[in-house]
Amino acid sequence: MTEKRIPHTDLDGLLGRLRERGAVYAPARDDAGDVALTQAPLDDPMVLEYRNFRLSPKAFFLPQSQTLLTFCDGEAHEPSLPDGETFLVGVRPCDAKALLALDKVFLDGDPPDPYYARLRETTTVIALACTRPMSSCFCTSVGGGPGDGAGADVLAVGLEADLLLRAQTPKGEELLSSVADLLADATDDAVKEAEKRVGAAESLIAPVEVDNSAQRLRDGYDSPCWETASQTCLGCGTCSFLCPTCHCFDITDELRGTRGRRVRTWDCCAYPLFTLHGSGHNPRPSPKERWRQRIMHKFRYAVENLDRLFCVGCGRCIRNCPASMDLRTVLRELGA
Amino acid sequence: MTPSHEIEARLRETAEELLREKRVDLFLGYEKATLPFRTTPLFLTSPEEVERLAWNPFCTTNLAVYLPRLFKAPASAREAERAPPLPTVAVVLKGCDARSAIALVQERQVPREKLVLVGVACPGMVDVRKAERALGEHEALGAGEDALGNIHVVVEDGREVTLPREEIVADACLECRAPTPSLPDVLVGEPVEGKDPDGARRQTDEFASKTLDDRWAHLQDELSKCIRCNACRQACPMCYCKECLLDQTRPRWVGTSTDMSDVTIYHLVRAFHMAGRCTECGACARACSMGIDTRLLTRKLGQEVEDLYGYRSGESADVLPALSAFDMDDAQDFLTEP
Amino acid sequence: MARNPYLPYPARIDEVIVENEARDIKTFRLVFEDPKSAVEFDHLPGQFAELSLPGMGEAPFGIASSPTETDYLLFTIKRVGLFTTEIHSVEAGTAIGVRGPMGRPFPWDTMAGKNLLIIGGGFAFTTLRAAIKYILDPANRSRFGSILVIYGARTPGELMYKDELTEWQARDGIDVHLTVDHADEHWTQHEGVVTSLLGALKPSADNTLVLVCGPPIMIRFTLVSLATLGFSEDAIILSLEMRMKCGIGKCGRCNIGSKYVCKDGPVFTYQELRTLPTEY
Ligand SMILES: Cc1cc2nc3c(=O)[nH]c(=O)nc-3n(C[C@H](O)[C@H](O)[C@H](O)COP(=O)(O)OP(=O)(O)OC[C@H]3O[C@@H](n4cnc5c(N)ncnc54)[C@H](O)[C@@H]3O)c2cc1C
Ligand code: SF4
Ligand code: SF4
Ligand code: FES
Numbered sequence: 001m002t003e004k005r006i007p008h009t010d011l012d013g014l015l016g017r018l019r020e021r022g023a024v025y026a027p028a029r030d031d032a033g034d035v036a037l038t039q040a041p042l043d044d045p046m047v048l049e050y051r052n053f054r055l056s057p058k059a060f061f062l063p064q065s066q067t068l069l070t071f072c073d074g075e076a077h078e079p080s081l082p083d084g085e086t087f088l089v090g091v092r093p094c095d096a097k098a099l100l101a102l103d104k105v106f107l108d109g110d111p112p113d114p115y116y117a118r119l120r121e122t123t124t125v126i127a128l129a130c131t132r133p134m135s136s137c138f139c140t141s142v143g144g145g146p147g148d149g150a151g152a153d154v155l156a157v158g159l160e161a162d163l164l165l166r167a168q169t170p171k172g173e174e175l176l177s178s179v180a181d182l183l184a185d186a187t188d189d190a191v192k193e194a195e196k197r198v199g200a201a202e203s204l205i206a207p208v209e210v211d212n213s214a215q216r217l218r219d220g221y222d223s224p225c226w227e228t229a230s231q232t233c234l235g236c237g238t239c240s241f242l243c244p245t246c247h248c249f250d251i252t253d254e255l256r257g258t259r260g261r262r263v264r265t266w267d268c269c270a271y272p273l274f275t276l277h278g279s280g281h282n283p284r285p286s287p288k289e290r291w292r293q294r295i296m297h298k299f300r301y302a303v304e305n306l307d308r309l310f311c312v313g314c315g316r317c318i319r320n321c322p323a324s325m326d327l328r329t330v331l332r333e334l335g336a
Numbered sequence: 337m338t339p340s341h342e343i344e345a346r347l348r349e350t351a352e353e354l355l356r357e358k359r360v361d362l363f364l365g366y367e368k369a370t371l372p373f374r375t376t377p378l379f380l381t382s383p384e385e386v387e388r389l390a391w392n393p394f395c396t397t398n399l400a401v402y403l404p405r406l407f408k409a410p411a412s413a414r415e416a417e418r419a420p421p422l423p424t425v426a427v428v429l430k431g432c433d434a435r436s437a438i439a440l441v442q443e444r445q446v447p448r449e450k451l452v453l454v455g456v457a458c459p460g461m462v463d464v465r466k467a468e469r470a471l472g473e474h475e476a477l478g479a480g481e482d483a484l485g486n487i488h489v490v491v492e493d494g495r496e497v498t499l500p501r502e503e504i505v506a507d508a509c510l511e512c513r514a515p516t517p518s519l520p521d522v523l524v525g526e527p528v529e530g531k532d533p534d535g536a537r538r539q540t541d542e543f544a545s546k547t548l549d550d551r552w553a554h555l556q557d558e559l560s561k562c563i564r565c566n567a568c569r570q571a572c573p574m575c576y577c578k579e580c581l582l583d584q585t586r587p588r589w590v591g592t593s594t595d596m597s598d599v600t601i602y603h604l605v606r607a608f609h610m611a612g613r614c615t616e617c618g619a620c621a622r623a624c625s626m627g628i629d630t631r632l633l634t635r636k637l638g639q640e641v642e643d644l645y646g647y648r649s650g651e652s653a654d655v656l657p658a659l660s661a662f663d664m665d666d667a668q669d670f671l672t673e674p
Numbered sequence: 675m676a677r678n679p680y681l682p683y684p685a686r687i688d689e690v691i692v693e694n695e696a697r698d699i700k701t702f703r704l705v706f707e708d709p710k711s712a713v714e715f716d717h718l719p720g721q722f723a724e725l726s727l728p729g730m731g732e733a734p735f736g737i738a739s740s741p742t743e744t745d746y747l748l749f750t751i752k753r754v755g756l757f758t759t760e761i762h763s764v765e766a767g768t769a770i771g772v773r774g775p776m777g778r779p780f781p782w783d784t785m786a787g788k789n790l791l792i793i794g795g796g797f798a799f800t801t802l803r804a805a806i807k808y809i810l811d812p813a814n815r816s817r818f819g820s821i822l823v824i825y826g827a828r829t830p831g832e833l834m835y836k837d838e839l840t841e842w843q844a845r846d847g848i849d850v851h852l853t854v855d856h857a858d859e860h861w862t863q864h865e866g867v868v869t870s871l872l873g874a875l876k877p878s879a880d881n882t883l884v885l886v887c888g889p890p891i892m893i894r895f896t897l898v899s900l901a902t903l904g905f906s907e908d909a910i911i912l913s914l915e916m917r918m919k920c921g922i923g924k925c926g927r928c929n930i931g932s933k934y935v936c937k938d939g940p941v942f943t944y945q946e947l948r949t950l951p952t953e954y
Contacts, residue, residue: 032627033469049473054625055563064563065593068680071728074769078678109923111679132492134475136371204492221951232377234401236567238625248926251919252592255729262680262732265592267925271566273583274927275917278754281890283916283930283953293929293953301932322571322623323397324369324376585756 002167002176003186010182011046011163015089017179022085022122025060027053037088048158051134052092052314056244060088061102061119064241064266068115068251071260081118089126094139094312096127096151098244104306105247124171127152128163129198133205136315138328141208144312147198157194164194208328209335210299210309217300220334221292229330230291232323237268239294239317239325245310248274269293295327337459338525340481344391346524347428350454354426355383360452361423364402366395372479372489373464377402391428393462393481396506397571398619399427400436403446404576424450430458432508432617434517435650436573439615442649442657445576455520457528459485460501460509465627467504471497502531508618508631511535518651536616540636555600555633561626562599564592568630569606571623574613574649581605607633612641612658615650644670679922682726682771683711688746689766695831698753699797700762701738703746704770715775717741718782719804720913720941723774724921725749727764731757734918734936737775738800740807742814747772750800750834776921777940780805780885780911788883789819793896795826795868795888801913802887803835806842815847822877826853826868826892830861851875868892869899879904887913897944910944914954930954 006014018024027047028038035050037057069076099120106116130137130146139145149155153172157164164186167173176183240246250267254260267274270290276282284290302310311327318326351363367378368390375394379402380386406425410416429437434455441448467487468476474491482488487499502510509515513536516527543551569575569582582590582602590605591598614634621631642648644667647658689703706712717723717737726732739748753762761770780801790809794802802825809818823842827833833852842850853864853871864871868888884905886896893912900910916928916935923937931950933939942950 034627051473051475065595074728075684076682076726076728076771078681105924111676111922113924114676114678114680132473132475135477228379231379232402234567234570234623236570236623237565238567238623241563241565242625247924249919249924250592251732251925252588253726253729253731254591254593260729262726263591263593264925265564265594267927268565269926277915277917278758289953296931297926297929301929304932318371320625322567322619324371324374326370326376329370586759588756 002173003191004165004176004180004183005159005162005186005190006165006183007162008048014179014182015046017182018087018089022087024087024089026089037090046089048090048128050090051130051132052095052316054242054316054320056095056098056242056314056316057088057091057125058095058098058102058244058247060086060123061099061116062106062247062249062266063119066115066264067261068264069262071253071255071258071262073258076262081115082122083118084122086119086123087126088123090128090156091125091152092130092314093127093146093148093150093152093155094137094144094314095244096125096155097139097144097148098312098314099125099151101245101302101306101308101310101312102247104302104308108306124154124175125152126154126156126165126172126175129155129157129194129201131158131197131201133201134315134319135206136318137205137313138208138315139313140202140205141210142309142311142313145198146201146205147194157197159190159193159197162190164190208313208331210331213299213309213331214303216335217296221296223334225330225333226288226292229325229333230287232325233270233287233291234323235270235272235287235290236322237266237270238320238322240268240270241266242316242320244312244314244316245298269297295330299331337485337528338457339483340392343456343525344389347391347454347456348386348389350522350524351380351389351426352383352386354452355380355386359424360426362406362425363389364399364425364427365389365454366391366397366399366428368392369394372476373462373467391456393459393485393487393501394464394479395428395430396461396464396622398433398436398573398617399429400433400440400573401571401619403427403437403440403451403573407446407450422447422450424452426452426454428454428456429517429520430456430461431512431515431517432458432615433573434520435514435615436617437650438519438653439574439613439650439657440576441653442655443574443613443660448653452522453517453520455517455523457516457523457525458509458512459528460505460512460515460531462487462501462504463506463622466506467499470499470504506618506622507629508616508621511539513616519653536635537639540632540639543632543636555603556596558628558632559599559603560596561628562594562603563626564594564599564602565625567623567625568620568628571619572610573617573619574610574615575606581609603630603633606630607637610634611637612645612647613649614638677714679773680920682724682732682773683715684708685711685747685770685772687764687766687768687770690764693750693797693834695829698762699750699832699834700753701748701750701834702761702770703748704772705746706772707769711772712744715747715772717775718779719808720779720801721775721777722801722921722940723747723749723772723776724918725757725761726771726773727757727760728769728771730760732771732773732919733757734776734921736801736804736913736940738803740804740811742808742811748804750797750803752797773921777936778938780941781943785883786817787819787881789878789881790821791877791882791884792821792823792825793868793872793884793886793888794824795892795896796828796832797834798887798889798913799825799834800887802885803838805885806848810842810848819881821848822875823848823850824853824868824871824875825850826855826871826888828855830854830858867895869895872896872899872903876903879906879909882909884910885913886910907945907948908943912942912944912947913940914942914947915940916954
């Protein structure tokens, strides 16, 4: 595992080198003042101070609308897959970790998903450790942490004057060696400083008890808390669409004259139509069953099927729910 | 302006009395949420739990949105037979929310006699996003209100920051025309006046004064952020249709994608269906996690109907909604002379 | 490289057969454009496939033909919504896409050596037809004990596969009983719901497995009758329907608890179903 250092002042040089290879998305401030992953022009310095992006980077791997097939005169064709490289710089550790969850479904699943596989293959993720977690963060309770590099190809930790860069995957190793001339060796002091910074961030995160959640949710399936907790659910898709691990999708056809496409679009288990049968029967008829499904999927079904929690503790669903629902509340109530 | 804690106490008393005397089955109010600057709707059924009720500058949700589902018409005659009797519901309403509740009565979605409208004279609610943006990279750990109504925030390093209320109040509140609910059954708090009742017009007029191309460009720019999550529709008390045109599959009027054509149609359809129905509460815009001002179009169309027919939704339970009424001398040249 | 799982095999509708009086159930006979697809499409009764008309949508349907019918695939489809209405409007010769086969078939290995009781109701009889054709194939018949079929529909006009039913009733090696909820003047067989016929026939549970497909209400009452007759939960095999899109365990639409109906089902034993939430 290679560990390197790059002074903040050389970061633009690094981004420039990546730009020679492909599309680079790095944190930049938008008009409204929010920091978002942006394909910024060269002269914008990379923003290093931000909490997390409003949108998770999942759309880079599972685009919200993606053409699966095109139709021409009644014949179906595969769209050509992208082959250019993409670099995502500054992804937060929780969001990088979410890729491991998506991998379970789209890469390890039988059959693998060719569209996801290609985007995953052509995209390199450089994560940036968090120093200032939010009150909605709970990554440390779900197997992650502000300095966790799992799911990323390179993990960067911001130090006083440098970034410490740690290769996490062969792709990350290759990347670091390709820009080796810009990098210095990591010193013991740098490694220690990184540890200290990550430790400090960790200590700010309030734990949520999710150990053994699968068993506890099995026991809590009929709990009255689902009814009370879901009363306020408006049935919108904010939580799912912002969530870095939610991956349910719809497939619909579009046709104009003799040309058309089959497109997959994000979908959400909170929508009543999600499970409605042709007969009018709905296996999950009310917000109670639908909200329970969301929690069960993340904290029980995914554990039972794929041996992984489908929540990385990013807190987006908590911050953005228009009714201010908080999944930590039901997890606590169920002791899950 | 009545202090929030007094309003809160009155709300608790009111709820306790209504529930204890079984005059209502359900009291809909607000409860503190887990994160600062937020509250969450509270469905209260027991007088013992009224202490959970909260009133503070963060009571943003328009609770009228929950009313139609409580009074949903049975799907079939068979279901009607088995359906439990309709509940009686007390609901806490700010000025704009009260308009929504009345509009729902006007549109026959909820029976007036089953409602106890608990109006609160509203000093304007805090917009979470404005508040969080005002803090910059600081993270709020807790937030409260001082005697002047300004917002005190404790941030992550323990320091206290004061945010002037008017700087972080929601846009809809800044330009509210009727912050004191009309026609409540109970009114809590001293009546308040709108701060800038002409504000609503200013923004839409400014939009209307742009060239067609600029208007289109503005809309496309805003809407390009849309992720089609449906939060705007779901948070809107007037979007109660059993089957929304935007969801229909036979035929499918609107594609499911986030291509600009689909997104634009989505919002135009929603706006058109709000003509003369939007109660200007801003629930859609607040619900939008992408920060899109979804209210611009709906309010614009509300104003068109106001100008043409002198009608504003939710001002009187007895008036027929503009789109349900017909008069021989109704303005109609906008149909024939576009 | 592995085949793109979203890319259907091109096929053509060869024949369309109206199955019922209401004319809302039709059987479609499909032939693959490329004989190689037919080889790759290696299925067993109980499995399903996603059918699509380019630009008109895609939907899952049980495969109504047996793999022993090698030249074609059959699907019997009731008109209910967007896609099904569309496919009901097309004629022989139309191009159609087929993805599959998908899902877990009936447990043929466990069924070998057993007597089989096959209970069907309404238009859900499709994969049971495939099963019966498969069993009756000379190469397979000796692998199974006695075969008792109970099939019911609302009226005589709603019974599907009428010619085959007549043929099966006439031949040896299978015992087929029909029932209708409401008889007409020509009906000479049993009248009443499926469970009333089941109660009258009182099949033995000894060394017997049951396949049940039908509307939820029929299934509910049939399960009660089967319990009375002494059938254990692991001897009862059911096929479920959920809303589906991808059919390959990715779109997250068809789960019942931690089971995905498209991958882990649609065939489940009653014993397996009992461990799942009742969200179906
Ligand atoms: C494993 C499996 C096997 C199956 N096998 C068979 C089979 O062999 N034969 C068969 O006929 N079917 C079968 N089905 C069912 C079949 O898949 C559905 O009938 C089909 O998907 C319906 O597709 P559609 O496009 O016609 O309906 P859609 O139009 O897509 O309907 C989809 C949803 O939209 C709703 N909807 C549509 N129109 C309206 C409207 N106007 N108002 C309100 N809601 C509406 C419907 O309620 C439905 O929930 C099977 C299903 C599964 C899962
Ligand atoms: S469930 Fe919520 S907290 Fe967990 S990963 Fe998804 S959005 Fe983040
Ligand atoms: S809430 Fe916002 S993002 Fe969601 S559909 Fe409405 S406008 Fe689009
Ligand atoms: S149909 Fe997509 S997961 Fe089963």
